[in-house]
Amino acid sequence: xxxxxxxxxxxxxxxxxxxxxxxxxxxxxxxxxxxxxxxxxxxxxxxxxxxxxxxxxxxxxxxxxxxxxxxxxxxxxxxxxxxxxxxxxxxxxxxxxxxxxxxxxxxxxxxxxxxxxxxxxxxxxxxxxxxxxxxxxxxxxxxxxxxxxxxxxxxxxxxxxxxxxxxxxxxxxxxxxxxxxxxxxxxxxxxxxxxxxxxxxxxxxxxxxxxxxxxxxxxxxxxxxxxxxxxxxxxxxxxxxxxxxxxxxxxxxxxxxxxxxxxxxxxxxxxxxxxxxxxxxxxxxxxxxx
Numbered sequence: 001x002x003x004x005x006x007x008x009x010x011x012x013x014x015x016x017x018x019x020x021x022x023x024x025x026x027x028x029x030x031x032x033x034x035x036x037x038x039x040x041x042x043x044x045x046x047x048x049x050x051x052x053x054x055x056x057x058x059x060x061x062x063x064x065x066x067x068x069x070x071x072x073x074x075x076x077x078x079x080x081x082x083x084x085x086x087x088x089x090x091x092x093x094x095x096x097x098x099x100x101x102x103x104x105x106x107x108x109x110x111x112x113x114x115x116x117x118x119x120x121x122x123x124x125x126x127x128x129x130x131x132x133x134x135x136x137x138x139x140x141x142x143x144x145x146x147x148x149x150x151x152x153x154x155x156x157x158x159x160x161x162x163x164x165x166x167x168x169x170x171x172x173x174x175x176x177x178x179x180x181x182x183x184x185x186x187x188x189x190x191x192x193x194x195x196x197x198x199x200x201x202x203x204x205x206x207x208x209x210x211x212x213x214x215x216x217x218x219x220x221x222x223x224x225x226x227x228x229x230x231x232x233x234x235x236x237x238x239x240x241x242x243x244x245x246x247x248x249x250x251x252x253x254x255x256x257x258x259x260x261x262x263x264x265x266x267x268x269x270x271x272x273x274x275x276x277x278x279x280x281x282x283x284x285x286x287x288x289x290x
Contacts, residue, residue, distance in 0.1 A: 025255060030144040034152050035251050038205050038217055039244030041156045044163060045201050046222030046243070047236050048194060051174035055219045057094050060108035061202045063115030064090030066211030068203075070122035080151045084203040090115065091199030095192050119211070152204045159197045170194060171232065209247075213262045216269040217243055224273040227280035242272050 049055060068086020072079045090111055097107050144152070163170075173180040173187050181187045198218075205214045221242035225235045250265030 025252075028144075028251065028255065030146065030149045032248055032251055034144045034149055035247035036244055037153060037156045038201075038209075039221075039247040040240050041159055041201050042205060042217035042247075043221045043225075043240035043243030044236055045159065045198060046218050046220075047225070047239050048170060048174050049198065049219055050222045050226055051171075052194075054104070054198070055215065055223075056105055057108050058198065058202060058215055058218050060094060060111045060115070061087050061090040061199055062206060062211045062214040063112045063119070065115075065199075065203050065206045065214075067115040067119040067122070069206060069211075070119040070126070073128070074122040074126045080148055080203070083206050084155070084200060086115070087199035087203035087206075088196060091195040091202075092192070095195030155200050155204050159200050162193065163197055166190060166193060209265055210260075210262050213266050216262075216266040217247060220269040220273050221246065224269075224276040227273070227276040228283065242269070242276075246272065 049058060065083045065087040068089070069079045069083040071077075071086075072082025093111065094104055094107050097103065169180070169185050170190050172183075173185050173190050177187050201218060202214055205217050209217055222235070222239040224242050225238035229235050229238060246265050246269040249268050250261055253264045253268075254261040
């Protein structure tokens with residue numbers, strides 16, 4: 001048998017080939033809108049993820065969200081509902097049992113392989129198209145229909161409304177939980193509410209970026225923003241901008257290739273982070289030598 005070798009000459013065509021781009025663009029309007037919404041929600045909630053040192057927890061929630069979506073796919077239930085249920089279970093477990101960072105990381109480390117293994121089991125038993133299985137892990141650009149978009153917008157709007165209502169006490173608690181508790185801020189309640197909001201955000205993000213790479217929308221934009229600013233106003237604005245550019249830009253580029261959407265989104269997000277990291281170092285260096 002002759003082994004199939006990788007042909008480098010085909011790489012560019014697979015990455016970027018913009019034939020019939022306008023026609024394809026018209027077919028994925030729902031996905032573009034969904035990506036923009038997720039960029040806003042992920043950018044805002046990511047600020048608190050970074051402040052509360054919960055980047056690892058996001059990955060754990062995404063694995064349970066993947067398991068829930070895979071189980072829903074297997075049993076013919078709405079995938080969004082399954083993803084939300086899985087995320088909420090993980091968020092409540094991590095938030096309820098992991099009050100301290102060490103406990104939270106231990107619980108997340110236990111949940112991640114369990115969720116991934118359960119999801120893989122459900123996908124192995126699923127008799128349908130392999131594209132649906134692969135999409136749960138790496139994202140899909142043409143899978144967002146009108147009902148899914150409606151559910152995503154409703155869930156995202158709920159997350160944003162609640163996040164705005166608790167923004168000030170949550171910021172206080174995230175920056176100094178001990179002082180916040182001494183001032184009467186209900187840290188325990190805020191922690192649970194935030195974990196629920198994070199779980200919902202991860203659940204809807206999985207539908208676009210996939211379970212394995214959800215960090216690129218929920219963590220990386222905020223991490224980049226914090227590299228160039230410490231302003232309580234500029235950091236959320238920059239994080240949202242980076243999230244929207246990564247998500248929407250990734251989809252627009254992915255339309256011209258034959259690869260999954262996730263490599264494009266994660267690459268843009270990572271490049272933004274690198275630029276911000278370099279800019280942040282230069283800003284610090286100028287201050288030192290001033």
